Amino acid sequence: MRRDIFQAIADPTRRAIIALIALQAMTPNALAEHFDTTRQAVSKHLRILTECELVTQDQKGREIFYSLEIEKMKEIDKWLEQYRKIWETRYSQLDDLLAKIKKQEKEK
Amino acid sequence: MKMDFIVDKQTKTVSITKEFAFELSLVWDAYTKQEFLDQWWAPKPLTSRTKVMDFRVGGRRFYAMVSPDGQERWGLQKYTSITPKTNFKLFNTFADENENPELPGSDWDLNFSEQDGTTKVSISIYNESLERLEKMVEMGFKEGTMSQLNNLDDLLAKLSREKESE
Numbered sequence: 001m002r003r004d005i006f007q008a009i010a011d012p013t014r015r016a017i018i019a020l021i022a023l024q025a026m027t028p029n030a031l032a033e034h035f036d037t038t039r040q041a042v043s044k045h046l047r048i049l050t051e052c053e054l055v056t057q058d059q060k061g062r063e064i065f066y067s068l069e070i071e072k073m074k075e076i077d078k079w080l081e082q083y084r085k086i087w088e089t090r091y092s093q094l095d096d097l098l099a100k101i102k103k104q105e106k107e108k
Numbered sequence: 109m110k111m112d113f114i115v116d117k118q119t120k121t122v123s124i125t126k127e128f129a130f131e132l133s134l135v136w137d138a139y140t141k142q143e144f145l146d147q148w149w150a151p152k153p154l155t156s157r158t159k160v161m162d163f164r165v166g167g168r169r170f171y172a173m174v175s176p177d178g179q180e181r182w183g184l185q186k187y188t189s190i191t192p193k194t195n196f197k198l199f200n201t202f203a204d205e206n207e208n209p210e211l212p213g214s215d216w217d218l219n220f221s222e223q224d225g226t227t228k229v230s231i232s233i234y235n236e237s238l239e240r241l242e243k244m245v246e247m248g249f250k251e252g253t254m255s256q257l258n259n260l261d262d263l264l265a266k267l268s269r270e271k272e273s274e
Contacts (some may be wrong), residue, residue: 060220076117083122083134084113089151091111091126094138097148 009076013037016044018054018068025058027069037038109226122233132222134230137194139218142169150174165190170207184209185216195219200233212236 009015017031028046046066049055054072058065062066109127116123120154128135139146151175154188157180158171167187172180182203190196201213212235219230 080115080122086151087113087124089109089149093152095109095128096132097144098128098134098138101134101144102130 001007008048008054011045013041014049017045017049019044021055021066022070025065026067033070049089077085120235122235123230124233125228125230128227128229129225130227131225132193132227135227136220139220139229141239145169146171163187163190170203180205181205229265235246 009018013035015052015102016035018042020026028039028042032042035042048054049066050057052072055066056069058067062086109129110160111126111127112125114123115121126209130185130188138148140163145161145269146156146158148156149171153176157170157174161169161171163169165187169185170186171185172182174180183200184201184203184207185198187196187198189195196218198216198218198234199213200216201209201211204207214236215234217232221228224259
């Protein structure tokens with residue numbers, strides 16, 4: 001099953017994890033210290049983020065460091081930007097249409 | 109006139125506010141009458157083709173976005189609440205050509221107001237899953253080509269070239 005990337009960022013803990021690892025790569029233990037939750041819970045969030053390809057893992061000795069895939073985060077904004085452009089196009093068409101109707105009314 | 113576009117990822121809501129230099133009754137008609145909707149709803153080079161529209165509570169608009177090469181992508185909007193010239197709400201989904209909705213959908217809340225000859229329309233769209241936005245963007249454009257293209261401008265330029273060479 002493909003993970004919903006937006007679902008991934010809808011969770012407040014996962015957003016906080018993203019904010020933390022955006023600054024530097026961190027281990028699950030180091031991350032858990034920032035939350036009032038278990039290491040297992042943090043690992044579960046990290047697994048979801050990994051499945052969404054929002055984070056990457058880097059094994060260093062016995063520890064795994066998680067870091068943020070900045071490009072993937074940008075994708076979300078790219079999608080939203082495209083959606084904004086659809087509405088801009090749509091609304092500029094509506095502006096034109098309203099002006100046309102108005103003009104026709106006057107000519108009657 | 110100006111348009112505001114705000115995305116709240118936490119509440120999964122997209123808000124679009126637009127002002128028009130026209131009176132409310134005209135703007136209201138543009139959103140609620142089939143013959144007008146089909147003239148502006150689809151972003152160029154797509155066209156909007158409404159098959160059924162029954163603007164009343166419990167009624168629906170069943171329409172296709174048609175690409176220049178004739179591909180259709182169907183959409184269904186069910187009207188859940190109407191306060192004439194003030195507000196209407198709808199439930200929006202994609203659909204197949206037989207009007208079977210593809211869930212999940214999104215809830216739309218459209219508010220209309222007029223001041224000093226300017227009409228303001230505020231739309232708020234709540235998506236159960238914001239991933240639907242990806243689909244909505246795809247629906248707005250030719251399916252399948254989106255992933256290969258970096259942005260909309262490229263796509264539009266490409267589609268317009270294709271249209272010209274036809």
